[in-house]
Amino acid sequence: MRKRIAAVASAAAACLALAACGTGTAESAEPSLRTHEKVAVYTWWAAGVEKQGLDALVEVFEKQHPGIEFVNDGLMGGGGSSTSKEHLQSRLETEDPPDVFVAHAGAELQDYIKDKYIQDVSALYEEFGLTEAFPEDLIDRLSTKNGKIYSIPSNIHRANLLWVNPAVLEQHGLEASGEYDTLDAFLADLEKLKKAGVEAPLSVGTTWPQVHLLETTLLADLGPEAYSGLWNGSTDWNDPRVTTALEHYGKLMSYTNADRDTLEWDGASAMVIAGDSAFNIMGDWALTAYNSEDMTYGDDYRVVPAPGTSGTFDFLADSFTMSTGILDEDSAKAWLQTVSSKEGQVAFNKIKGSIPARTDVDAAQFSEYQRTAIESFGQDTIVSSVTHGAAVPIAQLDKITTAVVEFNSGSTDVVAFQAALAASGG
Numbered sequence: 001m002r003k004r005i006a007a008v009a010s011a012a013a014a015c016l017a018l019a020a021c022g023t024g025t026a027e028s029a030e031p032s033l034r035t036h037e038k039v040a041v042y043t044w045w046a047a048g049v050e051k052q053g054l055d056a057l058v059e060v061f062e063k064q065h066p067g068i069e070f071v072n073d074g075l076m077g078g079g080g081s082s083t084s085k086e087h088l089q090s091r092l093e094t095e096d097p098p099d100v101f102v103a104h105a106g107a108e109l110q111d112y113i114k115d116k117y118i119q120d121v122s123a124l125y126e127e128f129g130l131t132e133a134f135p136e137d138l139i140d141r142l143s144t145k146n147g148k149i150y151s152i153p154s155n156i157h158r159a160n161l162l163w164v165n166p167a168v169l170e171q172h173g174l175e176a177s178g179e180y181d182t183l184d185a186f187l188a189d190l191e192k193l194k195k196a197g198v199e200a201p202l203s204v205g206t207t208w209p210q211v212h213l214l215e216t217t218l219l220a221d222l223g224p225e226a227y228s229g230l231w232n233g234s235t236d237w238n239d240p241r242v243t244t245a246l247e248h249y250g251k252l253m254s255y256t257n258a259d260r261d262t263l264e265w266d267g268a269s270a271m272v273i274a275g276d277s278a279f280n281i282m283g284d285w286a287l288t289a290y291n292s293e294d295m296t297y298g299d300d301y302r303v304v305p306a307p308g309t310s311g312t313f314d315f316l317a318d319s320f321t322m323s324t325g326i327l328d329e330d331s332a333k334a335w336l337q338t339v340s341s342k343e344g345q346v347a348f349n350k351i352k353g354s355i356p357a358r359t360d361v362d363a364a365q366f367s368e369y370q371r372t373a374i375e376s377f378g379q380d381t382i383v384s385s386v387t388h389g390a391a392v393p394i395a396q397l398d399k400i401t402t403a404v405v406e407f408n409s410g411s412t413d414v415v416a417f418q419a420a421l422a423a424s425g426g
């Protein structure tokens with residue numbers, strides 16, 4: 001604490017002397033206390049296919065703000081896994097924050113706001129013209145109860161997607177579209193594939209992808225309204241539809257790969273790409289994994305709403321915050337400006353698989369899958385993702401995750417599972 005206050009105090013004193021600090025854009029911040037301007041950015045897109053989107057964004061940043069150095073201050077940990085979240089948390093607690101960090105828009109930000117780790121960036125919405133550029137529904141989801149906004153989204157991801165290898169289905173005489181109205185119909189095909197010798201017809205990765213699978217299962221069996229009610233308190237966790245969903249979930253898990261606890265999400269995508277599995281349920285960041293393997297959309301792989309969830313868009317957004325107590329706010333704002341800019345959103349999302357948060361970009365420049373997502377976001381019922389921070393605070397997600405791990409590591413007791421989930425909000 002002392003270290004940071006001393007640094008801030010001496011910077012403030014020097015600012016008084018120079019009378020020129022803390023105003024204007026990064027480009028115009030002339031006299032500077034810093035030897036050079038830089039912004040330390042924390043994300044979990046630290047390697048592999050995840051890093052490609054970040055690299056594209058950095059390229060735009062360097063073009064828009066050539067005087068500011070981008071410092072990659074992140075840590076590997078897909079989905080903002082507990083490892084990367086805990087690492088970030090310890091940095092925030094020890095007052096060693098990155099200048100900006102990515103988090104998920106929505107409930108995930110609550111504790112960061114409460115603990116005053118992040119700044120209100122509402123004024124930047126006016127400055128960058130974002131209030132008009134972002135859809136109203138998104139602004140509502142980003143705003144706290146008192147109307148403040150603490151982050152700027154780079155994108156909108158869809159979570160409820162089934163990734164399909166049509167060749168595996170065709171090989172076993174099954175309909176290759178991958179479209180299923182119900183989980184029962186999906187389970188029937190999984191059983192056929194298993195009987196035909198496909199060891200793991202549905203691939204899944206380690207902990208959070210298993211929570212992700214639970215999320216889409218609850219959505220399928222409860223429908224959007226009752227699913228949302230689980231997170232806002234209007235649906236009783238003891239509802240029989242929850243029991244059905246958990247039973248379905250247990251069955252789905254029985255068709256997954258034995259090495260699931262050691263696979264990252266992209267390892268599970270790789271099983272579909274290789275034809276070892278027919279299906280994987282994952283968000284649209286997986287597009288990067290398929291594109292990196294030169295798989296052709298429609299022919300080599302298909303992407304459809306997760307079974308039983310057609311007409312619903314399970315939403316999440318990666319959103320950049322600005323930490324409190326940082327010295328180089330102008331550089332942090334410059335990064336946020338790039339994140340929110342048309343050019344930044346186009347370059348980033350083209351690779352990331354998500355869709356821009358801005359509505360004023362031309363959809364035609366995006367991939368075929370992304371154009372379907374843009375359309376769905378405009379017309380479907382939107383619900384918030386649990387696994388990816390939109391629906392519940394981190395502490396509740398941690399409890400849900402513990403319940404999932406318990407269930408999947410041998411207990412398979414639906415009653416205990418339902419009770420543990422019911423207790424997660426308390």
Ligand code: GAL
Pocket residue numbers: 045050077078079080104157265285316317318388
């Ligand atoms: C999500 C995140 C995505 C992607 C994915 C896999 O939580 O929003 O941008 O990184 O995890 O790591």
